[in-house]
Amino acid sequence: MIEALFEYTFLRNAVVSSLIASIVCGIIGTIIVEKKLVSMSGGIAHTSFGGIGLGYLLGFEPIIGGLIFAVIAALSISKIRRETKTKSDTLIGMFWAVGMALGILFISMASGYQPDMTSYLFGDILTVSTTYIKIMFVLGLFIVFIISAAFNYWKAYLFDEEYLKVMGVDVVKLEYLLFILISLSIVILIKVAGIILAIALLTIPPAISKLFTKDLKKIMVLSIIFGIILSFSGLYISYTFNIPSGSTIILVAVTVFLFTSFVKRKIN
Amino acid sequence: MYDIEIKNLQVNYGDVVALRDINLKVRHKSFLGIIGPNGGGKTTLFKVILGLIKPLSGTVKVKDNIKIGYVPQSTSFDKSFPILVKDVILMGKLDKTFIAFKRYSQKDKKEAVEVMKKLDIYHLKDRQIGELSGGQLQRVLIGRTLVNNPDVLLLDEPTSSLDSDAKREIFDLLKELNKNKTVLVITHDMEYVFKYIDSLACVNQNIHYHDEDKSITADSLKDVYNCPINLLLQSGAVQKRLGKEGEGLND
Numbered sequence: 001m002i003e004a005l006f007e008y009t010f011l012r013n014a015v016v017s018s019l020i021a022s023i024v025c026g027i028i029g030t031i032i033v034e035k036k037l038v039s040m041s042g043g044i045a046h047t048s049f050g051g052i053g054l055g056y057l058l059g060f061e062p063i064i065g066g067l068i069f070a071v072i073a074a075l076s077i078s079k080i081r082r083e084t085k086t087k088s089d090t091l092i093g094m095f096w097a098v099g100m101a102l103g104i105l106f107i108s109m110a111s112g113y114q115p116d117m118t119s120y121l122f123g124d125i126l127t128v129s130t131t132y133i134k135i136m137f138v139l140g141l142f143i144v145f146i147i148s149a150a151f152n153y154w155k156a157y158l159f160d161e162e163y164l165k166v167m168g169v170d171v172v173k174l175e176y177l178l179f180i181l182i183s184l185s186i187v188i189l190i191k192v193a194g195i196i197l198a199i200a201l202l203t204i205p206p207a208i209s210k211l212f213t214k215d216l217k218k219i220m221v222l223s224i225i226f227g228i229i230l231s232f233s234g235l236y237i238s239y240t241f242n243i244p245s246g247s248t249i250i251l252v253a254v255t256v257f258l259f260t261s262f263v264k265r266k267i268n
Numbered sequence: 269m270y271d272i273e274i275k276n277l278q279v280n281y282g283d284v285v286a287l288r289d290i291n292l293k294v295r296h297k298s299f300l301g302i303i304g305p306n307g308g309g310k311t312t313l314f315k316v317i318l319g320l321i322k323p324l325s326g327t328v329k330v331k332d333n334i335k336i337g338y339v340p341q342s343t344s345f346d347k348s349f350p351i352l353v354k355d356v357i358l359m360g361k362l363d364k365t366f367i368a369f370k371r372y373s374q375k376d377k378k379e380a381v382e383v384m385k386k387l388d389i390y391h392l393k394d395r396q397i398g399e400l401s402g403g404q405l406q407r408v409l410i411g412r413t414l415v416n417n418p419d420v421l422l423l424d425e426p427t428s429s430l431d432s433d434a435k436r437e438i439f440d441l442l443k444e445l446n447k448n449k450t451v452l453v454i455t456h457d458m459e460y461v462f463k464y465i466d467s468l469a470c471v472n473q474n475i476h477y478h479d480e481d482k483s484i485t486a487d488s489l490k491d492v493y494n495c496p497i498n499l500l501l502q503s504g505a506v507q508k509r510l511g512k513e514g515e516g517l518n519d
Contacts, residue, residue: 158349159359169366
């Protein structure tokens, strides 16, 4: 695979995109696990499918449509929950299904050639284009910058939002910003793992890291490292045996999680 | 001039009245105990004072240039959250106005160490908060607000689910802090509260307030349904505060 790496652009792109995805997953994944936003993130991911469908229908880059839908979903869920006191779980469920429904509807309305949607649903890391790498890089850089620039605020926000509010910090802005960052991360992950599998890539590395440390920053750093190891080995296995990359990465990750927690329990 | 002055306050959650006709004046350096049934609006009262909840009507006046410190219920956050004791303390030092890449200053860190030493939690500084005893966790939460050197402390059930030694330690600490701070404490621990406080408020939608100048009478407590009058009377410390009615009831 190493020789092939130098030979084929698509393999290089695959490696670079899984590197960026791992960094983003380590940071945002830790946040959504600790803030209990896993189902929220699942909802955002599935709503983005509506945007992808719209992109096909109107003939613009589907991933941009997905990005716009994801951001709108995130901000709407947050706003509606605040104003109507509807449980966010209920809202997430609605957005989740409506997004998928719109996606399928838009695609069926698109004239002529019906595109194959599996690469968006399950990811296809070997078809990541150089343009997509550029989008990933910019979004990833933005996420890393926003989180590290205000790390102490994020830590305080995740731990005890109300106290931060008492101290006079604008918590609502932080929440909106966080939801936008989650949307961006999901868009980054769509090509790597797909809408359906993205959530696993966000949650498994932090779950493994939490077995080793109880400090937020260390969990993030470890998650990034685990993410890189897991996605590279998944990529290698998928390339060698010619099996779907997204599923392989996730199955490898879950196996490592189960094995690690089993060993950890034995040791304790 | 009072530290906190509340006039004709009413707070609603939708159609439900949480607090009504609340009038309360908190003297400087007083030690006010707030009792009352669960769901009676005690925490809501704190949240109004803190500005977290907007009242339907009435006013809450906090004296100018006064800093309020808040110690929330320890059930209000996730104890398994990966944060260390020292980080919780330093959280109190965050600026209201956000500056990118600003880290805690040496001065902030030194003050955090001082507070931790004073509260006898310095040796726990690298522990995750879920690994603390209930009493230690309360000290950490008190420390988080003490780094700001507040003039008024609001504590929401700081002694619930603590054993009796830890309860006494927390109240001793509050009494110590009360030397130069006003302290408001929500509690269910009647047996302790009367040894320490100098005024008492019973909150159950409305408020019954007893300051030093007025003695607590069993009649006035009886008005407040659900207030554990019998428990109050059993406490020896409260006997001297109760008038004749109290003795009568005890018979």
